[in-house]
Amino acid sequence: MGTPTGVRRVRARSVLRAGNVVLAGAVAATAFAGAAAADGTDDYPIPHRMIITACTAEQILAAARDFTPIYYQRYIIDKHNKPPEVRQAAIDSAHYFFSLTPQDRTAYSEQTATNFADPMTLAWPNWAKIFFNNKGVAAKETDNCSNYPPDDQSVWDG
Amino acid sequence: MRFGKLIEVVSVAAAAVVLAAPSYADVDTDFANQLHGYGIYGPRDYNAWLGKITCNRLGNGIDADADKSAAFLSKNLPRGSTTPQTWQFLAAAIGTYCPEQMPVLTSAAGPR
Numbered sequence: 001m002g003t004p005t006g007v008r009r010v011r012a013r014s015v016l017r018a019g020n021v022v023l024a025g026a027v028a029a030t031a032f033a034g035a036a037a038a039d040g041t042d043d044y045p046i047p048h049r050m051i052i053t054a055c056t057a058e059q060i061l062a063a064a065r066d067f068t069p070i071y072y073q074r075y076i077i078d079k080h081n082k083p084p085e086v087r088q089a090a091i092d093s094a095h096y097f098f099s100l101t102p103q104d105r106t107a108y109s110e111q112t113a114t115n116f117a118d119p120m121t122l123a124w125p126n127w128a129k130i131f132f133n134n135k136g137v138a139a140k141e142t143d144n145c146s147n148y149p150p151d152d153q154s155v156w157d158g
Numbered sequence: 159m160r161f162g163k164l165i166e167v168v169s170v171a172a173a174a175v176v177l178a179a180p181s182y183a184d185v186d187t188d189f190a191n192q193l194h195g196y197g198i199y200g201p202r203d204y205n206a207w208l209g210k211i212t213c214n215r216l217g218n219g220i221d222a223d224a225d226k227s228a229a230f231l232s233k234n235l236p237r238g239s240t241t242p243q244t245w246q247f248l249a250a251a252i253g254t255y256c257p258e259q260m261p262v263l264t265s266a267a268g269p270r
Binding site for chain 2: 065066067069070073
């Protein structure tokens with residue numbers, strides 16, 4: 001009763017407009033969030049510690065054997081259940097990854113996040129589980145890996 | 159009458175065996191119970207697997223002696239486990255899963 005109709009209409013319109021802005025913002029946020037989810041981040045899908053470590057795959061595995069023995073055994077059992085060529089491909093893939101520079105590992109991580117048709121992943125989806133899947137395990141591995149020999153292939157067989 | 163008594167005795171004995179059976183059927187459970195006596199808890203399957211891995215490492219030479227085994231266990235038992243508990247775990251694991259490794263323990267205990 002106090003406010004004239006014209007003022008009320010203007011206020012209603014500005015409220016609507018504000019609503020539109022919020023809505024547009026939410027839509028944009030969702031769109032950006034969607035894009036981000038498909039990208040690699042600092043810790044996903046490959047933990048940062050694995051990006052920057054100077055250890056070899058064998059050193060990482062030796063640390064896993066001693067510091068996360070059950071996680072390690074599960075991985076080795078899983079590996080033993082794969083055909084020989086898949087096992088060898090996993091070893092080669094791990095050697096390849098740890099031969100890369102941190103920059104190239106980041107790029108690799110980015111690619112891993114999106115490329116589900118990667119033949120290695122198709123043949124054995126968990127081939128890199130011991131290296132990438134668990135940040136706690138990655139932390140124990142990278143904290144201790146430098147105390148082990150870099151080229152002891154026996155760690156692949158448990 | 160006598161025959162009836164015999165039946166009764168046999169059936170009681172059978173019942174005892176049946177009732178006792180669950181506690182002896184599973185080695186891992188016995189192992190867990192033994193650990194509880196030392197105040198070591200945690201998931202039964204985790205502890206059993208850790209015990210088996212300890213044996214395996216002694217068998218394939220990754221751990222050359224009992225001190226190495228104890229060092230391995232001290233990294234993987236729950237935080238706050240004591241040194242005596244580590245050795246109790248080791249002795250229980252060897253006794254349960256690889257009694258053939260008992261000399262490793264006795265040589266660690268004896269004079270060097």
